[in-house]
Amino acid sequence: MSAWKLGIIGGSGLYALDGLENLREERVTTPWGQPSAPLVHATLKGVELVFLSRHDLGHKIPPSDINYRANIDALKRAGVTDVLSLSACGSLREDLPPGAFMVVDQYVDRTFAREKSFFGTGCVAHVSMARPVCSRLSAMAGAAARAAGVETVADRGTYLAMEGPQFSTKAESHLYRAWGMDVIGMTNMPEAKLAREAELPYASVAMVTDYDCWRDDLAEVNVTDVLAILKSNVVRAQELVRHMTSAMAGAKREPCPDGIETVLDFALITAPEARDPGLLARLDAVAGRVLSN
Numbered sequence: 001m002s003a004w005k006l007g008i009i010g011g012s013g014l015y016a017l018d019g020l021e022n023l024r025e026e027r028v029t030t031p032w033g034q035p036s037a038p039l040v041h042a043t044l045k046g047v048e049l050v051f052l053s054r055h056d057l058g059h060k061i062p063p064s065d066i067n068y069r070a071n072i073d074a075l076k077r078a079g080v081t082d083v084l085s086l087s088a089c090g091s092l093r094e095d096l097p098p099g100a101f102m103v104v105d106q107y108v109d110r111t112f113a114r115e116k117s118f119f120g121t122g123c124v125a126h127v128s129m130a131r132p133v134c135s136r137l138s139a140m141a142g143a144a145a146r147a148a149g150v151e152t153v154a155d156r157g158t159y160l161a162m163e164g165p166q167f168s169t170k171a172e173s174h175l176y177r178a179w180g181m182d183v184i185g186m187t188n189m190p191e192a193k194l195a196r197e198a199e200l201p202y203a204s205v206a207m208v209t210d211y212d213c214w215r216d217d218l219a220e221v222n223v224t225d226v227l228a229i230l231k232s233n234v235v236r237a238q239e240l241v242r243h244m245t246s247a248m249a250g251a252k253r254e255p256c257p258d259g260i261e262t263v264l265d266f267a268l269i270t271a272p273e274a275r276d277p278g279l280l281a282r283l284d285a286v287a288g289r290v291l292s293n
């Protein structure tokens, strides 16, 4: 058994994983409230994984109501070493058609109605988000997407996170293209920021379902069309996960090459005597490594 323990956050259309072994469902709560769904502990190709459905079975939770803090805290408590996010997205680029997968390497966060940090009054921290994803996990995700037979795989690109739940106006869609954004979605922020605060290496595969609404020659994005494309994307995402765990089974896990597992060494600013014991207690999983002595 390798030392990898992969956390997988499944987005729209991906409410469960196929082919899991030694499956055990666990309903947990965290100091931040309840995660979106029960954690599914399992093995795949001999690698331990923990699956969490972001919107819950039946797609009950909208992007703004997802308890991102509870989701990341729960995965951290479950002992995952790495987190892979699988998400539907709209494309802002002609050469990323529906069915293409993009491994995200940058974000622009335009969300505004979500809790974005584990830290706050009584324990202030500022982590770097300059390089928001884990380069090793992202490279593995790109290789696994190709091995899964995905025709168009982009190894990098910027994901614009919008608040939603409404899709964008044409003016917004054109603006984001002018900004050089590649894909658009509603969930990767603050998820990626919180994973970083929790010192969890995070990678995200954005699976294109539509061209949003910037193309005048095509119908504007709507849920019915998204669902039709999602079905085939999800089959390939399941295959991607199988290839990813195969690669992990064959490679001993070394510490994250980007130093993500120790970012809090350089992030806490509140003097020890000024820290709020109540907040410190809630941070036991996320920041216990640096706060426990």
Ligand SMILES: CSC[C@H]1O[C@H](OP(=O)(O)O)[C@H](O)[C@@H]1O
Binding pocket: 010, 011, 012, 013, 054, 055, 063, 086, 087, 088, 089, 185, 186, 187, 188, 223, 226
């Ligand atoms: C069903 S279309 C809009 C919905 O899909 C994406 O969700 P996820 O990132 O969890 O796959 C998008 O962000 C919206 O929440």
Ligand SMILES: Nc1ncnc2[nH]cnc12
Binding pocket: 088, 089, 090, 091, 162, 167, 168, 184, 185, 186, 209, 210, 211, 212, 213, 221, 226
């Ligand atoms: N066009 C779009 N905008 C935001 N989120 C999406 N998820 C899938 N397609 C999307």
